[in-house]
Amino acid sequence: MEDAAAWAGVGASVVMSAGALIVSIRSLRESRRAADASERQAAAAEEALTPPPPSVRWQIMPGPGRDSYVLRNVGDAAAVGVEFDTSRTPSLFELDHEQSIFEPGQALTFWAASMAGDDTMSELWLKWGDRPEWTAVPMP
Structure with a gap:
């Protein structure tokens, strides 16, 4: 058992x-x-x-002539109300800016040259509707 x-x-x-x-x-x-x-x-x-990347992005490339540059909206949205801070640019700066809306791919040619004693321009400052604070766009 x-x-x-x-x-x-x-x-x-x-x-x-x-x-x-x-x-x-x-x-x-x-x-x-x-x-x-x-x-x-x-x-x-x-x-x-x-966060998604900014819908408006800027790029500056050398332009077709001496001391010329091309600012282009390389983003995927329009930049509305674009303003430039020319107080931070060298003394020889020419920007024929009549437009305040930059569609994607749209560009603007400007001229910038430093005079003797001026620092070389290293960035362009701008702001637009979606970004009301001044933003630096690096120069080439």
Whole structure:
């Protein structure tokens, strides 16, 4: 009888161990799914928090003539109400600026030359409707 009780105990232990193994395997699978879902949520949240690039971007390239430059809106939106801060430019600066709206791809040619004793112009300062603070656009 003792042998039968011992074998019954062993059998019950094996059944309990097998059940525990099945539960552990299912828990492991579920925790992996939860971890994957958590990673996807974190990636989506990070993407949502990343600010989009500015829709108006500026680029200055050398122009066709001596001391000439071309300012171009290389963004994907129009810049409205564009103003230039000519107080930060060298003494020989000419900007024929009648337009205040720059569509994407639109350009404006200007001339800038430093006189003896002046620093070389390294940037042009401008602002527009979406960006009311003065913004420096680097010169080439």
